[in-house]
Amino acid sequence: MRALDRKLLRDLWQIKGQGLAIALVIGAGLAMFIAYLSNFDSLRRTQEAYYEHQRFGDVFARLKRAPRSLEPRLALLPGVAQADARVVVDVTLDLPQYDEPITGRLISMPVPRRPVLNDVYLRQGRFLDPGRSDEILLSEGFAEAHGLGPGDRLAAVINGRRRNLEIAGIALSPEYVYSVPPGELIPDDARFAIMWMERRALAAAYDMEGGFNDVSLRLSPGASADEAIARLDRLLEPYGGLGAYPRALQFSHWTLDMELTGLQTVGLILPVIFLAVAAFLLNVVLTRIVTVQREQIAALKALGYADREIGWHYVQWALLIALAGSAVGLAGGVWIGRGMSAIYNDFYRFPVLEYHLAPELVLGALVISQLGAVLGAQSAVRRAVSLPPAEAMRPEPPARYRPSVVERLGLKRWLTQPARMVLRNVERQPGRALASVVGIAFAAAMMVVGLFFVDAIDELLDVQFNVVQRQDVTVTFAEPRSARAFDELARLPGVLQLEPLRAVPARLRFGHRSRQVTVTGLRSRPQLNRVVDASLKPRRLPAEGLVISAKLARLLAIEVGDVVSLEVLEGARPVRRAVVSELVDEYMGLSVYMEIGALRRLMREGGTLSGAYLEIDEAAGGELYRRLKAAPAVVGVGIASATLQSFRDTLAQNILLMVFFNLLFAGTIACGVVYNAARVALSERSRELASLRVMGFTRGEISAILLGELAALTLLAIPLGLVMGYGLAALTTMAYDTELYRFPLVVSPRTYAAAALTVIGASVASGMIVRRKLDHLDLVAVLKTHE
Amino acid sequence: MKAETSSDRGATPPAGGGQAAVFVARGITKLYHMGEVTVEALRGVDLELYESELVVLLGPSGSGKSTLLNILGGLDVPTAGSVVYRGEELTAAGDRVLTRYRRLHVGFVFQFYNLIPSLTARENVALTTEIVPHPMPPEEALDMVELGDRLDHFPAQLSGGEQQRVAIARAIAKRPDVLLCDEPTGALDIKTGIVVLEALARINRELGTTTAVITHNAAIARMADRVVRLADGRIVRLERNADKLAPHQLSW
Ligand SMILES: Nc1ncnc2c1ncn2[C@@H]1O[C@H](COP(=O)(O)OP(=O)(O)OP(=O)(O)O)[C@@H](O)[C@H]1O
Numbered sequence A: 001m002r003a004l005d006r007k008l009l010r011d012l013w014q015i016k017g018q019g020l021a022i023a024l025v026i027g028a029g030l031a032m033f034i035a036y037l038s039n040f041d042s043l044r045r046t047q048e049a050y051y052e053h054q055r056f057g058d059v060f061a062r063l064k065r066a067p068r069s070l071e072p073r074l075a076l077l078p079g080v081a082q083a084d085a086r087v088v089v090d091v092t093l094d095l096p097q098y099d100e101p102i103t104g105r106l107i108s109m110p111v112p113r114r115p116v117l118n119d120v121y122l123r124q125g126r127f128l129d130p131g132r133s134d135e136i137l138l139s140e141g142f143a144e145a146h147g148l149g150p151g152d153r154l155a156a157v158i159n160g161r162r163r164n165l166e167i168a169g170i171a172l173s174p175e176y177v178y179s180v181p182p183g184e185l186i187p188d189d190a191r192f193a194i195m196w197m198e199r200r201a202l203a204a205a206y207d208m209e210g211g212f213n214d215v216s217l218r219l220s221p222g223a224s225a226d227e228a229i230a231r232l233d234r235l236l237e238p239y240g241g242l243g244a245y246p247r248a249l250q251f252s253h254w255t256l257d258m259e260l261t262g263l264q265t266v267g268l269i270l271p272v273i274f275l276a277v278a279a280f281l282l283n284v285v286l287t288r289i290v291t292v293q294r295e296q297i298a299a300l301k302a303l304g305y306a307d308r309e310i311g312w313h314y315v316q317w318a319l320l321i322a323l324a325g326s327a328v329g330l331a332g333g334v335w336i337g338r339g340m341s342a343i344y345n346d347f348y349r350f351p352v353l354e355y356h357l358a359p360e361l362v363l364g365a366l367v368i369s370q371l372g373a374v375l376g377a378q379s380a381v382r383r384a385v386s387l388p389p390a391e392a393m394r395p396e397p398p399a400r401y402r403p404s405v406v407e408r409l410g411l412k413r414w415l416t417q418p419a420r421m422v423l424r425n426v427e428r429q430p431g432r433a434l435a436s437v438v439g440i441a442f443a444a445a446m447m448v449v450g451l452f453f454v455d456a457i458d459e460l461l462d463v464q465f466n467v468v469q470r471q472d473v474t475v476t477f478a479e480p481r482s483a484r485a486f487d488e489l490a491r492l493p494g495v496l497q498l499e500p501l502r503a504v505p506a507r508l509r510f511g512h513r514s515r516q517v518t519v520t521g522l523r524s525r526p527q528l529n530r531v532v533d534a535s536l537k538p539r540r541l542p543a544e545g546l547v548i549s550a551k552l553a554r555l556l557a558i559e560v561g562d563v564v565s566l567e568v569l570e571g572a573r574p575v576r577r578a579v580v581s582e583l584v585d586e587y588m589g590l591s592v593y594m595e596i597g598a599l600r601r602l603m604r605e606g607g608t609l610s611g612a613y614l615e616i617d618e619a620a621g622g623e624l625y626r627r628l629k630a631a632p633a634v635v636g637v638g639i640a641s642a643t644l645q646s647f648r649d650t651l652a653q654n655i656l657l658m659v660f661f662n663l664l665f666a667g668t669i670a671c672g673v674v675y676n677a678a679r680v681a682l683s684e685r686s687r688e689l690a691s692l693r694v695m696g697f698t699r700g701e702i703s704a705i706l707l708g709e710l711a712a713l714t715l716l717a718i719p720l721g722l723v724m725g726y727g728l729a730a731l732t733t734m735a736y737d738t739e740l741y742r743f744p745l746v747v748s749p750r751t752y753a754a755a756a757l758t759v760i761g762a763s764v765a766s767g768m769i770v771r772r773k774l775d776h777l778d779l780v781a782v783l784k785t786h787e
Numbered sequence B: 001m002k003a004e005t006s007s008d009r010g011a012t013p014p015a016g017g018g019q020a021a022v023f024v025a026r027g028i029t030k031l032y033h034m035g036e037v038t039v040e041a042l043r044g045v046d047l048e049l050y051e052s053e054l055v056v057l058l059g060p061s062g063s064g065k066s067t068l069l070n071i072l073g074g075l076d077v078p079t080a081g082s083v084v085y086r087g088e089e090l091t092a093a094g095d096r097v098l099t100r101y102r103r104l105h106v107g108f109v110f111q112f113y114n115l116i117p118s119l120t121a122r123e124n125v126a127l128t129t130e131i132v133p134h135p136m137p138p139e140e141a142l143d144m145v146e147l148g149d150r151l152d153h154f155p156a157q158l159s160g161g162e163q164q165r166v167a168i169a170r171a172i173a174k175r176p177d178v179l180l181c182d183e184p185t186g187a188l189d190i191k192t193g194i195v196v197l198e199a200l201a202r203i204n205r206e207l208g209t210t211t212a213v214i215t216h217n218a219a220i221a222r223m224a225d226r227v228v229r230l231a232d233g234r235i236v237r238l239e240r241n242a243d244k245l246a247p248h249q250l251s252w
């Protein structure tokens, strides 16, 4: 090994604490890079392979009923490669241990053939036998949640008749990688079953023999989805088509895609922040090293070492630290990545979600960390290179200090001597102090953003379930029903309050823009399911006209007072015009509301309702649910508390993990910045501090000078970090402003406190290490060293 | 006035030493601009250094000794004037040429040793031997300064005199053509200083290396072939020692 390389290794060992702190910051950044992007990659590969293998559709549509003779025409539509027509119906399930009815979705299967599109993946058991009308394949999530397996039986209310279905196999479908019960907002494996049944048996039960009510298309390569959708809509129009939609809007796919985009964005942005902080730290440390080694550099130059060799020597410091960081980052990234992958396995139903770490990703991580290191090192290296050798032979002139601003403002007599030293020192290198403050602030900001998700979800759930949906139960009918159904519901035991709901599927058109929506008819001042805007004020629905969500208004460029056309997608499919009376700013969905009376007038109908919201007496719940289960007209019964609880449980463990990682990463940054600031300050000023000790200052007093500086930086950084965190949270809400939901921008005091405490904790820990060094300051050695 | 006389004398080859001039410096001026003030560190110095001679540079603090030595060694460039090393113009040379020149031809010894603290004696010497053709082995160089038994000691484990001898070993291990020493004994006591000077004299004698030594100490001048006295950026006197002494004969 060359002597210069030995110097490198030994010198690095000398600053191992600082080197490690920087390596950890780099490591944290790379860990996120690897963890997020490897999961992005794994999910996408899995998704693509799954879609391909199971022939997932490109375009989907539901309709009332079309004759099977129409089927061949679907595949003949221009741009369509394959078409599949099915019967899909929602039923209620009767599980012994559950009082309440549970939603099941029955999907027809061509037995013994396999579906043309959206084929299932058989996890367990076997496919359906022909001629067995009571056999089903059951979705894995539901089967797991209830401990069901092949051979077990499941009772369903099919078209008013209770049927015992036998589970032939457990299956997965690309359509339901992620699923939520119909009409719900959050997933609940225990309350939503997807079942595949022989087509003939299912069709017979629902009067669908010779017909279908669900279409999937696969497009030829390069074909336009929009054109296919338009053609399909025209074709299905006479048969009660509910409007076709592309894969991008298919719920499961949409959710997965959102997650993928999120992974990619976060996986690219966060590492950049970490590497920037690491580059700054490398810069500070190396600049200090070059200053300390001024005379060594001069000697090397005098010995005839070329600038290139000296520059490379100092670049290597940075590269080796980054290499150590890469090792930490790789190991950590794979560990976290696998953990995330396990969480995704809980959330998404894939046949196999294999964790895949692409070699390119590892290579990419190495390259960006090395690049970051070089970038961080370059100004220090340039200083080393440009140091005139003759100049370097003489000691560096004393640093220029001047009275600080505070002192110049005439506050001098209020400052103790150590406080003056702290102030002057901070002011002498304002750039460095500022960068340290920003670095520490980033740590606080990271914490805020990380925890903000928890706050936002909490707020979202709170608003949704305590302010908006105050009903205990939502009953949905398979078909709109007359006013009598309302009276029947009112007579059910335990019903304390009841409000009707009229939901009309329609295409809302304004100018050349249109969107498929559901017009929700509610009472003018509902007590249960209310219309609430972002400021949480319940809104009163006007006697006439539509109230639409601000998001929808933006999408369709609608303003209050505009008249839009509503192409109703049920019944006789009338086309009506309605005025937009008000906008409402909501967190969830693209909503269209109307006072129920006004909606009924618009539809020219009497007391029709699509469902109802119930407030119930929990004591009578059992009997009520039993009656609902048996009611053939009821397809959905949503129970707020149950849904919420199961979601909170799933979320809780993942949030805990997320908080832990955030703490780890934010702590790493904070420690890295504070510790390095402290060590560099100590290195720069050990002579000065040692002189003070010789003069009789106590350890406590000299510590106050150095640690006071750190405390000042930390205290400046915290408010800045909290503000930055809020800003990042605001950016996040913008990034997640989707059509289905958006995040409320709320940051709880708890989050701010946690962020501030993390940073303070990291500072105190770093301060304590430095304090120990100070206590062991070797006075003689420090003063003797010639610098 | 004095400068002219001295340059006249300096031009004549010395009787005892080698014949050819290794360095020919003409009209060297070095100005330092410090804001408003301009410091004239050297004001037109003419000087020759000859093959194998040992020259001592004497002068009060601030007289320009280090500046002159740094220019001769290619560490610095003059504001005006020229330095020719074995027929090669140094003053016009770029940084690459100067680096190569220092690397292949010059050995430096500094007042504060400038050893690399994280390298042992042997490794500090290896620092030079690794980058030049035909060096002597580090062990041999350290033997020449009588440190053959301290090869694996770090600078912090060596006394000042020993550190300075490591620095000398490091300078001579490349078998330099010239050895330039800036106050090599400045930080040392008499006894240790003499040991260091012995090492320098021995190398000058045995390897025939042209050697220039800066010192504040007039007594040291008696071991030189020639003595150059500077004051105020000018050469004020050039003397040849009729009978030069061995370092151990010096006293101060
Ligand atoms: N980099 C510099 N910037 C400004 N002035 C300088 C610089 N280097 C040297 N000088 C000035 O040039 C003059 C000569 O300096 P030099 O170091 O050559 O003196 P010296 O004879 O070696 O003194 P000493 O015996 O104290 O080492 C001094 O006045 C010094 O202040």
Ligand SMILES: [Mg+2]
Pocket: B065, B066, B067, B182
């Ligand atoms: Mg000097």
